[in-house]
Amino acid sequence: MAGWNHTRVKEFLLVGLTENPNLQIPLFLLFTLIYFITLVGKCGMIILIWLNPQLHTPMYFFLSNLSFCDVCYSTVFAHKMLVDFFSKHKSSTFSGCVLQSFFFAVYATTEGIFLSMMAYERCVTIVNPLLYTAIMTQRDCIQMVLVCYLAGLINSLTHTIGLLKLDFCGPNIVNHYFCDIPPLLRLSCSDAHNNEMLLLIFSGVLAMFTFIIIMVSYIRIIIAIQRIRSAEWRLKAFSTSASHLTAVTLLYGSVTFSYIQPSSQYSLEQEKVSNVFYTLLIPMLNSLIYSLRNKDVKDAAKWSVWQKRTST
Template identity: 50%
Template sequence: MAESNCTQATEFSFKGFTEDPATQVTLFLMFLLTYLVTILGNLGMIVLIKASPQLHSPMYYFLGNLAFVDLCSSTVITPKMLVDFVSEKKGIAYAGCAAQVFVFDLFGMTECFLLAMMAYDRYVAVCHPLVYPLVMSPKCCFQLVTGSYLVGLTNGMGQTIGMFSLSFCGSSVINLFFCDISPLISLSTSDATLSQVLLRTSASLFGVSSSLVVLVSYGAIISTILSIRSDEGKRKAFSTCASHLTTVSIFYGTSIFMYLKPSSDSSKEGDKWTAMLYTVVTPMLNPLIYSLRNKEVKKALRRLKKIK
């Protein structure tokens, strides 16, 4: 009866990182710079891939989509966070919170599968180079990317449905800097079984399955590289995977820790910094990793500069 008589929350507020004004200004400037680098880096990567015929290959097709996903996932989180740093009221409407959950979970899971497809692409390139053009055909690449977005869409819809099944009649303060399903479950005053099942199923089915694709692909890649007799051949084969492996390690490491840890740890302050790594920092690092450690990207940049 108490549950039916309570007033449902119409907006939420974020606890954020700190209440100290000086620290908030410092964090605002730091994250503003991070977001600007994210925009320039990912947009630059997309433009470079589109404008450079030598980058019109499966690996860069996936990379262009990864840059787009990073741009979108960062944009749904960071601008609101920046506004909250300079606002007294750090709030978001219920509908806005639901939209943030949907878009973030859509692009977050899409990125998981894009990284898995890129690992598969590297597996075919290193382990089966003779059939690479046939296996990774334009049609196949399009299907793999489309499938990644569809899985992301399914995840976003599932998590949003889970949110709509919750009631929020007590505290409306989210101990994070954006709307995510985990802290919302903690705030709920109703039975959260459906939301918990959807969250764990999504993390286990989608997250673990994409992780397995990465692990199996790189297991085969490492085995193939070790069988190469030439040291130069080993270095060349490994260099084609180094950038992607770095990105995968950062993204999957923080995401798995965040979503597959025991629920009793969900309110720890450290979760904010873990979430910050994969929502704010990783989208900034990805284009830098691929541009600084990739010879083909560097050559394309030099050609583009000469044309201008």
């Protein structure tokens, strides 16, 4: 077991989002509302897609998996953060902290790759509509989803194994509201330089890989849209693509600001704000973006309501 963790720290104490007692209740109510909207919106989206045959397409298959990821990675830390607003002793066991960072990395990474796969799907829909059914088969879509989850698992395992090889002999105060990898690395009494470099390299490579797929896809989409003669079809193509592009911009902007920067410029306070944005606000905003801006989803929701009324 040489080189593996010989930590003497049994638990970590979390600073939390804020130490101002006057903000505890307002923030608790705000984030509870945001988390509730996220759960209702995402679970509602999954159920709506499952119940409506007209939404049984590759686009909504990816969207239902994206919604599942949103629910999972928000839940990974949201319940702990909400409980800690009323706890004087904001603690987490060492194993609990490692598991939280592991699952958060899995779902956050998977979501980013999902967005690139959805950009590719939109590109095939608009650029090669006649070949769409041949390219986006059910088998191919399932394989793409499995690749997304596998990539998230590999990325998370890499950092988690590296974390377990470090020694933690004190201090044990995590300047965060959940156990994220960067603040944990700062507490190690071992040399965490290799871990920091792995985090920077993996985050950079994943971000660059998915960014290239998204950019190439949208460049081709823009060119294809300009060639569409029908104003109605041009507007529909732009509308479905704009929803996805908005979600991509929100997620990648905050993640890049949070992780892809040298450790010398890294600020835990900045990361707290950025994490709140992409782990709580973005999943909620995605629900609104894909429901309010998507005619198919709104029509399917109306159809479900009509079916329920007629059945009663």
